[in-house]
Amino acid sequence: MWGSWTRNLAWWLAGFLLTALPAAAQLEVGDNWRMSLSGDIGYNYQGNINQGVSGHSMGFSGDANLNGSFYNPNFLNFNVQPYYGRTQSNSVFGSLTDSRGVNGNVNLFSGSHFPGSFNYSKGINSTGQFGIPGSQIGLATHGDYQGLALTWSELLPNMPTLTASYAINDGTSSIFGTQGKNTQNDRSLTLLSTYGVWGYRLSGGYTHRNVNSNFTEFLGGGTAPVTTDAGNDGYQFAAMHSFPLQGSYSFSWNRSIYNYDYHDSYRSTSSGTSDTINANLVFRPARKLSVSLNSNFNNSLLGDVPETVLSTGQVINTLKFGSFRNLLMGANANYQLIPNLNLQGVVNHERQYFMGRTYEATQFGGSANYNLQHRLLGSLWFSFGAFDTANQEGNSALGFVGNLNFARKFSGWEVDTNASYSQNVQTMILLYTTSSIGYVGNIRRRLGNRIFWMAGFGGSHSALTAQPGSSSSSQRWSSTFTYHSYSFNGFFSKSDGAAAFTSTGLVPVPNGLPPSLFAPGAVIEYGSQAWGVNASTVFMRRLTVSAAYANSEGSTVDPLLRTFTSNQLYNVIFQYRLRKIFINGGYTQLHQDVGTVGSVPVNVRTYYIGISRWFNFF
Numbered sequence: 001m002w003g004s005w006t007r008n009l010a011w012w013l014a015g016f017l018l019t020a021l022p023a024a025a026q027l028e029v030g031d032n033w034r035m036s037l038s039g040d041i042g043y044n045y046q047g048n049i050n051q052g053v054s055g056h057s058m059g060f061s062g063d064a065n066l067n068g069s070f071y072n073p074n075f076l077n078f079n080v081q082p083y084y085g086r087t088q089s090n091s092v093f094g095s096l097t098d099s100r101g102v103n104g105n106v107n108l109f110s111g112s113h114f115p116g117s118f119n120y121s122k123g124i125n126s127t128g129q130f131g132i133p134g135s136q137i138g139l140a141t142h143g144d145y146q147g148l149a150l151t152w153s154e155l156l157p158n159m160p161t162l163t164a165s166y167a168i169n170d171g172t173s174s175i176f177g178t179q180g181k182n183t184q185n186d187r188s189l190t191l192l193s194t195y196g197v198w199g200y201r202l203s204g205g206y207t208h209r210n211v212n213s214n215f216t217e218f219l220g221g222g223t224a225p226v227t228t229d230a231g232n233d234g235y236q237f238a239a240m241h242s243f244p245l246q247g248s249y250s251f252s253w254n255r256s257i258y259n260y261d262y263h264d265s266y267r268s269t270s271s272g273t274s275d276t277i278n279a280n281l282v283f284r285p286a287r288k289l290s291v292s293l294n295s296n297f298n299n300s301l302l303g304d305v306p307e308t309v310l311s312t313g314q315v316i317n318t319l320k321f322g323s324f325r326n327l328l329m330g331a332n333a334n335y336q337l338i339p340n341l342n343l344q345g346v347v348n349h350e351r352q353y354f355m356g357r358t359y360e361a362t363q364f365g366g367s368a369n370y371n372l373q374h375r376l377l378g379s380l381w382f383s384f385g386a387f388d389t390a391n392q393e394g395n396s397a398l399g400f401v402g403n404l405n406f407a408r409k410f411s412g413w414e415v416d417t418n419a420s421y422s423q424n425v426q427t428m429i430l431l432y433t434t435s436s437i438g439y440v441g442n443i444r445r446r447l448g449n450r451i452f453w454m455a456g457f458g459g460s461h462s463a464l465t466a467q468p469g470s471s472s473s474s475q476r477w478s479s480t481f482t483y484h485s486y487s488f489n490g491f492f493s494k495s496d497g498a499a500a501f502t503s504t505g506l507v508p509v510p511n512g513l514p515p516s517l518f519a520p521g522a523v524i525e526y527g528s529q530a531w532g533v534n535a536s537t538v539f540m541r542r543l544t545v546s547a548a549y550a551n552s553e554g555s556t557v558d559p560l561l562r563t564f565t566s567n568q569l570y571n572v573i574f575q576y577r578l579r580k581i582f583i584n585g586g587y588t589q590l591h592q593d594v595g596t597v598g599s600v601p602v603n604v605r606t607y608y609i610g611i612s613r614w615f616n617f618f
Contacts (some may be wrong), residue, residue, distance in 0.1 A: 032071045039064030042584065042612025043260070044085065046098065050607040061085030064614065074111030096588050096606055097142050116152040121145070130175050130182075131505025132528050132554050132565070133474070133495045138505060139565060140592055160195035177594050177602040182215040200241045207234040213296065215553030226263075233257040247283025252276075274300040288336040296328045325353040342369040344385070365564045367401065381405040417441040437461045455479040472497025472508060485538045496527040528554035528565075532546040544576045567592040585609040 041062040048055050063083035070076040082102040101123035108116045123145050129138035149167040169186040192205040211230045238252040246381040259271035281293045330348035337343050346365040351358065367385025382404045400421075409418040419439045440458035447453055459475035474495040481488045499506035500523050532550030539545070547570075554565045575582055586608055593601040 033068065034070075035066065035068035037066045037454045037617040038615060039617070040582075040612045040614050042582070042610050043582070044608045044610030046148065046608040047606070050603075054256060059085060061610065072111075074109075076106070076108055077110070078104070078106040096140060096313050096590060096604065097127045099150070100124050101126065113155045113157075114153065115155070116149075118145070119149040121147045128173055129505070130173070132552070133497070133499060133506055133508050133509075133526065138552070139567065139594065140176045140569075141173040141182075142176065143171065145169070145171040146368055154409065160193050162194045165189075165190045175525045175594065176592050176604070177600050185212045186210070193291065200239050203236075203238045205521040206233075207231070207236075221472055227261075229261040231259050243283055245283040245285055247281065249281040250279070252278045272300055274298065290334045292332045294328075294330050294332075296326070298326045300324060327351045329459075340371045344369070379405070379407040382583065414444040415442070450482070450484045453480070485539070486535070488535045490531070490533045492529070494529040497525070498523055499526050524556045526554060526556045542578070543574065543576045545571045545572075565594050580614045582612045582614070583609075584612060 015526035039062060041060065043059070044061050045058050046056070058240045061084060064081065066078075068078055080102065081104065084100040085098055100346045101121070103121045104119070106118040108118075125142060126145065128141045128143065132138045147167070147169045149165065151163065151165045153161065153163040155161050165188075167186075168186050170184070172181050172183045174181050186209070188207070188209040190205065190207050191235040192203070194201070194203045194405070196202070208230050209230075211228075213226075213228045233256070235255040236252070237254075238250065240248060240250040243249050252547055254276045255270075256274045257382055258274075275298070277297045279295045282290070326347060330346065333345045335343045344367045346363070346367075348363045348365075349361075350363070351360045353359075365385060369381075369383040371379075371381045382402075383386075384400070384402050386400045388578050402422075403418070403420045405416075417440070419437075421437050438458075438460040440456070442454065442456040444452070444454040447480045455478065457475070457477045458472065461473040472495075472496075475493065476493040476494070478489070478491040497508055499508050506524075506526060530550065530552040532548065533545065534548035536544070537580050549571075550569045552565075552567050556565075568589075568591045570587070572588075573586045575584050575586075591601070591603050
């Protein structure tokens with residue numbers, strides 16, 4: 001007993017003496033090396049109560065920032081930022097885990113024709129989030145990550161440029177309360193070249209990427225691990241040249257070669273090639289009139305769809321849909337009738353070949369945009385457009401778009417709002433009819449000297465949808481009140497729709513993408529909502545205190561099994577500054593319940609208190 005107290009007292013004394021050490025000024029090594037090092041070094045007492053079992057520890061913590069150069073900063077410069085035991089606020093989950101890691105980068109030959117760079121990052125026992133759409137905090141995770149990136153360029157004058165980049169990113173994570181780990185491995189190589197010749201601006205590139213993921217569809221009730229392997233090779237070429245009448249024309253070609261493999265109890269593979277060609281011409285035949293002509297051809301339209309979810313590690317199956325070719329030609333004219341009124345006319349002709357059938361349609365449309373500036377009304381901008389689509393059988397759909405923006409200052413109030421509606425404006429298959437609604441608003445008011453209040457809301461909804469189960473909606477409200485050095489904030493958010501499983505969270509299915517394209521069980525219906533409050537203040541310009549509470553709930557359907565998730569998070573942080581010495585403390589409490597077979601509700605409390613000192617070592 002006496003020996004334990006003696007050891008702890010010695011550690012605290014060592015930490016206190018460390019904070020009293022003097023700081024050096026700067027460091028030069030020889031005639032070429034120049035370095036500066038600053039950071040925080042401290043000593044903390046930490047405790048935790050995990051599922052009723054308590055634990056305690058004491059030890060050093062800190063972070064540093066090392067900058068330096070050799071010979072000349074344009075020749076070689078570097079930056080290294082290590083951290084250890086950083087419990088102050090390493091994520092939205094505060095001091096839930098005691099993490100350590102390093103971030104660093106080196107730049108070579110920055111002032112030459114052959115610049116290069118090297119970046120590296122590594123984190124151990126870091127706190128993260130398994131994303132849930134509409135949830136402010138998601139589900140708490142802990143794990144490790146590591147990333148490496150190399151870049152080199154050739155920038156010789158009057159020669160084609162070349163930039164090459166290679167990146168590796170690996171990560172593992174576990175959700176508190178569940179078994180197993182989610183892993184993701186990402187490799188990418190990028191080559192990019194530009195050149196100017198005979199008035200043309202040319203660019204070309206190549207991209208290769210592999211994403212391998214392993215995770216469990218725990219929210220859908222699945223227990224078998226899911227493995228996805230996704231690969232993509234992309235080629236790009238573009239050319240642009242000026243055109244008479246203040247115009248320009250451009251051409252681009254893109255090829256995507258993809259392959260995907262998804263397997264758990266079900267296996268789905270997909271591969272193919274997609275080519276896209278675009279041509280555009282823009283010119284101004286009159287001062288108030290501008291005209292643009294465009295054309296687009298794609299020999300495998302669905303081949304572009306996997307690219308929208310490649311970065312998530314998810315896989316979709318396009319083989320069952322067969323060939324899908326698309327040709328689009330269109331013209332657009334804009335005329336400034338009066339200073340505040342702009343008229344637009346559009347005509348598009350589209351031809352699509354899908355599953356052995358040919359669809360063809362011509363779309364005519366027009367819109368008017370009016371911008372009003374008035375001392376009483378403020379700034380009012382609105383537009384309205386109508387579109388009519390006709391095919392071989394006659395008129396098939398009538399769609400329209402509308403936008404409204406309003407901003408006004410009056411009697412100390414500041415208000416700005418926006419609302420939009422669109423219907424049947426862009427379709428993948430000619431017979432689709434879709435619509436969506438979006439809105440956002442903000443209000444601000446100065447109530448007195450250093451007293452402010454503001455509030456905001458926003459959301460989006462799908463109205464008419466092309467596929468059952470593809471509708472979605474989201475809303476968010478927030479408010480902030482500031483009184484001198486006191487600040488109070490609250491929020492509420494809600495979201496529902498269809499989402500795909502990935503190793504890092506649920507990702508909403510892209511708009512217009514039918515859920516049936518995904519492997520069975522890979523897409524679920526979700527609903528979630530979250531709310532929270534936080535407050536912060538500064539006492540006597542030395543003591544900073546902040547406290548926050550957040551609550552999140554969600555549910556999923558897959559399609560017969562219903563699961564629920566919930567978590568509550570408390571987080572309190574304080575810091576007292578005395579010259580270069582800081583007294584730090586914090587408390588975090590997490591209750592998380594995933595609500596699936598094999599999961600265990602988690603109750604974790606962590607707290608710490610310690611001293612630290614800022615140093616400018618050299």
